[in-house]
Amino acid sequence: MTVESIEAVLDEEARRRLQTLAYEISEQGALRSPPWRRVFTTVRRHVFLPRYLQDEQPGSIPPRWRLVEGANPDDHDEWLTSVYSDTTLIVDLKGQPIPPERGGGSHPIVTSSSTMPSLMMRMLEDLDIQDGHRVLEIGTGTGYNAALLCERLGDTHVTSIDIDPELVAAATRRLAAHGYRPHLVAADGIAGLSDHAPYDRIIATCSVERIPYAWIAQTRPCGRIMVNLRGPLMRSALALLTVHPDGTASGPLLSEGAIFMPLRHDPSAPYDYTVRITRPATDPTNGVTTLDPASLHHHAAWGFFAQTCLADAAFRLVTADDDETRLGTEIATPDHSWAIIWHDRRDGCYPTSQAGPRRLVELLERAHRHWSALNEPRWDSFAVAVTPTGQWVSYRHPDNTSLRWELPLPAPVP
Numbered sequence: 001m002t003v004e005s006i007e008a009v010l011d012e013e014a015r016r017r018l019q020t021l022a023y024e025i026s027e028q029g030a031l032r033s034p035p036w037r038r039v040f041t042t043v044r045r046h047v048f049l050p051r052y053l054q055d056e057q058p059g060s061i062p063p064r065w066r067l068v069e070g071a072n073p074d075d076h077d078e079w080l081t082s083v084y085s086d087t088t089l090i091v092d093l094k095g096q097p098i099p100p101e102r103g104g105g106s107h108p109i110v111t112s113s114s115t116m117p118s119l120m121m122r123m124l125e126d127l128d129i130q131d132g133h134r135v136l137e138i139g140t141g142t143g144y145n146a147a148l149l150c151e152r153l154g155d156t157h158v159t160s161i162d163i164d165p166e167l168v169a170a171a172t173r174r175l176a177a178h179g180y181r182p183h184l185v186a187a188d189g190i191a192g193l194s195d196h197a198p199y200d201r202i203i204a205t206c207s208v209e210r211i212p213y214a215w216i217a218q219t220r221p222c223g224r225i226m227v228n229l230r231g232p233l234m235r236s237a238l239a240l241l242t243v244h245p246d247g248t249a250s251g252p253l254l255s256e257g258a259i260f261m262p263l264r265h266d267p268s269a270p271y272d273y274t275v276r277i278t279r280p281a282t283d284p285t286n287g288v289t290t291l292d293p294a295s296l297h298h299h300a301a302w303g304f305f306a307q308t309c310l311a312d313a314a315f316r317l318v319t320a321d322d323d324e325t326r327l328g329t330e331i332a333t334p335d336h337s338w339a340i341i342w343h344d345r346r347d348g349c350y351p352t353s354q355a356g357p358r359r360l361v362e363l364l365e366r367a368h369r370h371w372s373a374l375n376e377p378r379w380d381s382f383a384v385a386v387t388p389t390g391q392w393v394s395y396r397h398p399d400n401t402s403l404r405w406e407l408p409l410p411a412p413v414p
């Protein structure tokens, strides 16, 4: 077969699989409108994903990655099936240094992926993108979403930024090969892109702890921003903000769960997940709590509420110095308050140690009582508000009693 006829067979196979996938994600309610259905069934995802990395043993540390390549005859069927499945596919890893005390070396961390199609389409549909809109995407990655936007709006209406110049170069090539020429830039998307502002819509496909105010300043009044808001426990939710004429923005957190990789500032390195905690020199006081610390990590709605109430806290899992099997959750805040809640239950309670000006275990217990009294709300019971000087997550209660928590100021950009 000639190269052209191989491509034609692949294109026909892709068309058939795209129709099936479009049907599946329409049934889920992710793909809803005729314009996006046309776009979704037109843009070939395999073009933007010539290869991806498969985690051979999910959950194993470190993960074992295997490259799956469309051009490799042994991988071809697996590749095509994955590309046209409703799955997130990992496309880039970078090494994060392991501290010498933990053995040194480096550990590969995911730095780019192609988002699962149903989530991508849900975000695009929820953004209510209309003909003539100008859209900024933060996180070009493979270029697949930029292609969807170009197919929907035309190249001149689409700008996309990625921190990684190599990803931007590859996406530029693949987009151009299929006739799409959006404005692509390799830069830190935290500053948006003022050259092409104002935008009607901004979509961020990486997560942030605070919404960069530049994104609001670069969006037209009544424009919308879709972003994944993440807290210190790595619990995240999609926020759909509307920008107001006075330069503020507000909007709900959406019900669909979503976890995007964090926005990072170093193009050659992954986001640094290392949690730095200094234990205070003062002797801690020991006590107990009935609050199960594992629930912070395993119960998404409670974890989200806890990180909202303790927005300036750092959380990490630790093991005891004298017993590697004994797990604890360590919490610290910038005012040198510190606590550990051990995971081993004794007589219905969990041992604690804490020091510093704030009693973090009691604050966490109070947050848990509050969450129970509110009937254990999920993140979609909350909304976000942003002004030039502050950002808040607030509780949307049917009787309009609103409670709100301020998000911490951003760490300085290195």
Ligand SMILES: C[S@@+](CC[C@H](N)C(=O)[O-])C[C@H]1O[C@@H](n2cnc3c(N)ncnc32)[C@H](O)[C@@H]1O
Residues within 6 Å of the ligand: 111, 112, 113, 114, 115, 138, 139, 140, 141, 142, 143, 144, 145, 146, 161, 162, 163, 164, 167, 187, 188, 189, 190, 205, 206, 260, 261, 262, 263, 264, 265
């Ligand atoms: C989930 S991937 C994006 C998927 C992409 N939209 C697609 O269709 O393939 C997240 C991307 O965000 C990028 N990113 C991380 N930090 C960034 C930053 N500060 N500015 C711009 N892009 C960033 C990563 O390099 C990565 O490619």
